[in-house]
Amino acid sequence: xEEKIICSMNGVGIYGVISxxxxxxxxxxxxxxxxxxxxxxxxxxxxxxxxxxxxKSNDQLNPE
Amino acid sequence: xxxxxxxxxxxIVRAFAIATVIWGIVGMLVGLxxxxxxxxxxxxLNFQFITFGRIRPLHTNAVIFAFVxxxxxxxxxYSLQRLCxxxxxxxxxxxxxxxxxxxxxxxxxxTLPMGFTTSKxxxxxxxxxxIAIAIVWVAFAVNLFGTIAKRREKHMYVAIxxxxxxxxxxxxxxxxxxMTMPAGWFKSYSMYAGVQDALVQWWYGHxxxxxxxxxxxxxxxxxxxxxxxxxxxxxxxLSIIHxxxxxxLYIWAGPHHLLYSALPDWAQSLGMVFSLMLIAPSWGGMxxxxxxxxxxxxxxxxxxxxxxxxxxxxxxxxxxIEGPLMSIKTxxxxxxxxxxxxxxxxxxxLGWNGFLTFSVLYYVFPRLYKTSLWSTKLANYHFWLxxxxxxxxxxxxxxxxxxxxxxxxxxxxxxxxxxxNFLESIIQVVPMFRLRSIGGTLYLIGVFMMAYNLYRTxxxxxxxxxxxxxxxxxxxxxxPHGKLAFHxxxxxxxxxxxxxxxxxxxxxxMVEIIPIFLIKENVPTIANVKPYTPLQVLGRDIYIREGxxxxxxxxxxxFRSETERYGEYSKAGEYVYDHPFLWGSERKGPxxxxxxxRYPAAWxxxxxDDPRSTSPGSIMPRYSWLLTQKLDRESLxxxxxxxxxxxxxxxxxxxxxxxxxxxxxxxxxIVADLKQGAVTCEPDREIVALIAYLQRLGTDIRSAPVAxx
Numbered sequence: 001x002e003e004k005i006i007c008s009m010n011g012v013g014i015y016g017v018i019s020x021x022x023x024x025x026x027x028x029x030x031x032x033x034x035x036x037x038x039x040x041x042x043x044x045x046x047x048x049x050x051x052x053x054x055x056k057s058n059d060q061l062n063p064e
Numbered sequence: 065x066x067x068x069x070x071x072x073x074x075x076i077v078r079a080f081a082i083a084t085v086i087w088g089i090v091g092m093l094v095g096l097x098x099x100x101x102x103x104x105x106x107x108x109l110n111f112q113f114i115t116f117g118r119i120r121p122l123h124t125n126a127v128i129f130a131f132v133x134x135x136x137x138x139x140x141x142y143s144l145q146r147l148c149x150x151x152x153x154x155x156x157x158x159x160x161x162x163x164x165x166x167x168x169x170x171x172x173x174x175t176l177p178m179g180f181t182t183s184k185x186x187x188x189x190x191x192x193x194x195i196a197i198a199i200v201w202v203a204f205a206v207n208l209f210g211t212i213a214k215r216r217e218k219h220m221y222v223a224i225x226x227x228x229x230x231x232x233x234x235x236x237x238x239x240x241x242x243m244t245m246p247a248g249w250f251k252s253y254s255m256y257a258g259v260q261d262a263l264v265q266w267w268y269g270h271x272x273x274x275x276x277x278x279x280x281x282x283x284x285x286x287x288x289x290x291x292x293x294x295x296x297x298x299x300x301x302l303s304i305i306h307x308x309x310x311x312x313l314y315i316w317a318g319p320h321h322l323l324y325s326a327l328p329d330w331a332q333s334l335g336m337v338f339s340l341m342l343i344a345p346s347w348g349g350m351x352x353x354x355x356x357x358x359x360x361x362x363x364x365x366x367x368x369x370x371x372x373x374x375x376x377x378x379x380x381x382x383x384x385i386e387g388p389l390m391s392i393k394t395x396x397x398x399x400x401x402x403x404x405x406x407x408x409x410x411x412x413x414l415g416w417n418g419f420l421t422f423s424v425l426y427y428v429f430p431r432l433y434k435t436s437l438w439s440t441k442l443a444n445y446h447f448w449l450x451x452x453x454x455x456x457x458x459x460x461x462x463x464x465x466x467x468x469x470x471x472x473x474x475x476x477x478x479x480x481x482x483x484x485n486f487l488e489s490i491i492q493v494v495p496m497f498r499l500r501s502i503g504g505t506l507y508l509i510g511v512f513m514m515a516y517n518l519y520r521t522x523x524x525x526x527x528x529x530x531x532x533x534x535x536x537x538x539x540x541x542x543x544p545h546g547k548l549a550f551h552x553x554x555x556x557x558x559x560x561x562x563x564x565x566x567x568x569x570x571x572x573x574m575v576e577i578i579p580i581f582l583i584k585e586n587v588p589t590i591a592n593v594k595p596y597t598p599l600q601v602l603g604r605d606i607y608i609r610e611g612x613x614x615x616x617x618x619x620x621x622x623f624r625s626e627t628e629r630y631g632e633y634s635k636a637g638e639y640v641y642d643h644p645f646l647w648g649s650e651r652k653g654p655x656x657x658x659x660x661x662r663y664p665a666a667w668x669x670x671x672x673d674d675p676r677s678t679s680p681g682s683i684m685p686r687y688s689w690l691l692t693q694k695l696d697r698e699s700l701x702x703x704x705x706x707x708x709x710x711x712x713x714x715x716x717x718x719x720x721x722x723x724x725x726x727x728x729x730x731x732x733x734i735v736a737d738l739k740q741g742a743v744t745c746e747p748d749r750e751i752v753a754l755i756a757y758l759q760r761l762g763t764d765i766r767s768a769p770v771a772x773x
Contacts (some may be wrong), residue, residue, distance in 0.1 A: 022571060023341065026312055034304045046296035048221040049287050052146040053533040054072075 066537045068216065071530035072145045074432050076158040078527065080138035081428055083166060084421060085515050087134055090173075091126030092508045098123050099501040102652070103494050105675075105685045112689045113177040117611025121188040122176040127413065128186060128276065130169045135421035136280040137161065137204070140227055142428055143287040144208065147224055149217045149535035153210025157203050164200035168193060179609035180250040183644055184265045186272050187241050191252045194242045201238065205231040212558045216535040220558065222303040226283030228562055229311045233275040233569050241268035245643075247706035248699055251605070255710050258639025259326055262647055267318035267573060274314040277412070278380075281420050282306075285353050285377060288424055292369045298355035302348050309345035311565060313338055316572035320391035323400065324621040325647060326636040332393070338572070339391035346384030353377040368443035372423035375451060379415025383408065398473070401617055401651040403493065404465030407458045414454045414507060422446070422514060429518045433525030442517045449510040456503030464496035468651075473625040481628050486654040491681045590637035593764045595712045596757070598700055598723040599730040603757030605703070606750055607646070610687065615652035618761065631658035631762065638765060641712050653684060658762030665734055666741020668755045690751040697727060697748070730756055 101107045101116045108115045141158065145151060152158050171193050175181075181188040189197070208231050212224065241264055244252035254261050290297050297303055319327060319335025354377055357364060364370045386408050390399050399405060430437050437443060471489040474482035483489060596604060607613070620626050622633040634657050639645055663671075670677050673691055675684035704719035714723075731747035734756050738745050745752060 018575070020337075022575075023313070023338070026568075027309060030305060030308050034301050037301055037304070042300040043296070045219060045221065046290075046300040048147060048217065048219065049143070049223070049290045050294070050296065053149045053216075053535040054146075055069075055532045055534055 066539075067534055068537050069532060069534050070149075070151055070216075071532055073141070073152055073155060073158065073529075074527070074531055075529050076152065076155075076162060077138055077142045077428060078432050079159075079162050080134050080141060081425060081432070081518075083162070084131060084134040084138055084425065085511075085518065087126060087130035087169060088418075088421070088511055089508070089515065091123060091131045092504070092511060094119050094126055095123040096501060096504050096508060099497065099504050101685065102683055103497040103501070105683050108685055110686055110688060112179075112610075112687075115610070115685045115687075117614045117685075118177050118179055118181075118609075120611060120614045121181060121185075122173065124186060125172050125176065125188065126169070128272070129172070132277055132281075132413075132417045132421065133165065133169075135417070135424065136230075136276075136284070137165070138428065139284040139288065139424050140208070140280065142424075143223060143284065144211055144227065146533075147217065147221045147287065148211050148215035149533065150211055150215050153207050153214060157207040157210070161200060161204045161207060164196065164203065168196050168200060171196070175250065178250075179611075181608060181611065182244065182252060182254065183608040183611070183613055183646065184241065184254065184261075185269050185649065187238075187265070187268060190250050191242070191244050191246050192249060194238070194244075198235075198238060198242075201231075201235060205235065209558065209562075216538045218538055220561070221286070222297075222300070222307055223283040223287040225307050225561070225565070226279045226286065228558070229307075229565050229569065230275050230280040230283070232562060232566055233271065233279075233311070233315075236566075236569070236573075237268045237271050237275065241265060245706045245710045247703045251699065251703065251706075253703075253706050253710055254644035256643070257711065258642045258645050259328075259636045261643065261645040262322055262325065262639075263319065263327060263331065263577060265645070266321035267315075267577060270318040270321055271315055273412075274310075274317075277417055278314075279311070281417060282310075282349060284420060284424055285349075285373070285380075288369075288427055289353055289356055289373050289377070292367065292373060292423070292427055293357055293360050293363060295356060295360060298352050298358065302352045306345050306349040306352060308568065310342070310349070312568045312572070313342050313345060314572075315569050316575075317342060317391065320396070321649065322647075323391070323393050323396040324623070325619050326634050326639065328636075334575075336391050336393060339388045343385055343388050347381060350377055350381035350384070353380075366440075368437075368440060368447055369423045369426045371444070371447045372419045372426065372450075375447070376416050376419035376423060379411060379419065379454075383412035383416060386411070397621070397623065398469040399465065400621075401649070402465040402468040402472075403461045403496075404469065405650065407461040407465055410461070411454070411458050414450075414457060418507070419450065422450070422511075425514065425518060429521050430525070432527060433522050434528050435521060435525030438517050438520035438524055442513055446510040446513045446517070449506055449513070453503050453505075453507030453510060456506060457500050458503070460496040460499035460503070464493035464500075467493050467496075472629070473623070475625070481625065484629065486629070486651075487679055487681055490652065490683055494683065497683075588635070588637045589640065590635065590765055593638055593640060595641045595707075595714060596760065597730055598704065598719075598727040599734075599753050599756040600760050601703055601707065602695055602697065602700065602727075603753035603755070604646075606690070606754045607757055608644075612656075613646045613648040615648075615650060615684070617648035617651050617655045618657040619647040620655055620657050626655070630655045632765070635765070638762075643707060643710050643712065653682075656758065656761055658766075660759045660761040660763035661766075664741050665737035665755050665759065666743045668758055669738055669741070669743045669745065669751060672751060672754070687751075690754060691745070691749060693750045695748050695750050695753050697724065700724070700727065734759075 097107065097114065098116055098119050141152065172189055175190060176188060180190045182190060208227060212220065243255040245255060246252045256264050286297060286303060316338035317335055319331045320339045323332050364374055389395055390408060426437060426443055468489045471483045471492065476482045620630045620634045627633055667678060671679065672687045674686050675682040700723055701719035704714050704723055708714045731752050734752045735745055735747045
């Protein structure tokens, strides 16, 4: 039934194929690339928010 | 090492924090009123400015752009300075951002109840306000990039990446979807028509959820969760994958809002596939947030900030698995147009955005006022009340949504619709609407408790306008040749990073949108489909003004249950003159795509005057002002000229004389039709135009061949 609704389109099928290829390439590349990160670098980046540089730090306020 | 001393600006953070609380209360109150009107239509007191169709966009705009928008700015202005170890780039721009944003919200709060709307969901504001939004947003972006440029911390933490992607993507989305042709100060017509307008709108609508409600809040999560738990994020590597996969994938998923519509099938399929892929990065992010608390769950028991965060991140996980599931075409065939969508949206809005905003407020306020939270106990009560509120809101609405979907599709053993009258499904779920409003009330009471708690905290402490901080000046270090890893280069250079992020978000949008515009076969023309007459144009504009599309779709999907109920399924070619498209996304009333000629004019007159006189049990509000208000025919020439400019083939000069004659003739015909039903009405009343429009709907192809090229 849907074939009747949406008339045939020349050449659009290629968009689907290209999109999936772009996605697979992007995702694989990104996984590989993220895997190459060194632990020291990741640790340093991860701890960035914990040092706000404030002279009198408010970070450890007691919630009570 | 050259240590520099500088000050973080707390005033701007406080301003946004207060605005967040105030607008949160306003937006939720409007939502509660809308919820009550759905089971008690008289709650608008027959006052047009607070009728459901007008306050629904007011509610969505208020909670998205006013509550979450201010919350986002609050969190960004607080965390960005501390992550960059620098004061904001420009105090002037900070305050321009603040007052500009508040002015836009006030303008929205005035214009939307007045009926000045483009009708495009989450983009309803008319063109002068849209321009103001663009200017204020650019000011924010300049301030953001300026602060990044003058940072003392070499590396850009992942939260900043999310902020950058927000700034650039919202700019692209807002500009693309706001292309309209003005027809006066408070009226404009979308440059796009029908299918193309629908695709651009939902590309925008979906990505407004992605880049306004999600990415900035993920940035806040990546900053405030480690801060509150006092430990680094579980996996920074995972956060890198989370960011890039999310910004790349999100943009493709827009067409899942248009499944089984007249949008070409290939675009629908792309939307569905990419929506499913989105589960991977979304859950990666959620797990990253929750696993950060490994070994620190005892803190969650005591600290309301962490409590709200855990619930928020869990709600993010729930919403981001439900969304992709709803994008599967078979699931969507049941869920679309029903209250299921509302339940899904509120699970994300109340749980993810609401709770994360509350956690950041509870975190920031005591620090701005250099004191402790006034009452942890009250904050804990807020948490449990809010959680109960969410459950009481979404569970009944899920039940309502699934009930509606099943009743619309149910056939009896003889092959006829089990519930041929649409109203039966609504009457069935009205008790759920009542329960939902109780959930909303509980949630709102919690917000009032928070407001009081924060007020007492502020009273107890002393506001610190600037926080002094120290950090070494950023020295330019020359990279040893070939030694600098690509990503370190990337996040060390904001412009390069931004350029790559732009490419990542543009690919998906372009692959989907450009073919719809370029390939003619995507919208087959239908010879019988003609532009609307002058009276119908004015009637259609009243339909837009009253927000009818908030409850009535104009898109019949190709299911037997729909064609039996409404008639022939909708074709792309039927909408080529629809600037904007009015497909709608929700059915609280029946679809109107083939409404023309279904009932006599007098039925529409009586129904609009008092829906319960023709349809007992209906939850539609009365529109009695349409019977008395005079039609604004003076604006007709400007409207027709604007429509011609966007491509509707009205002959040159048509608007200067022939159009008025045409209008008079058609109005006289409608009045004559009304007389046959024993209704007398002046031809210059608004209701005449609206009836003319309703009687036209779907009649073009009734006797036409399906697709005559």
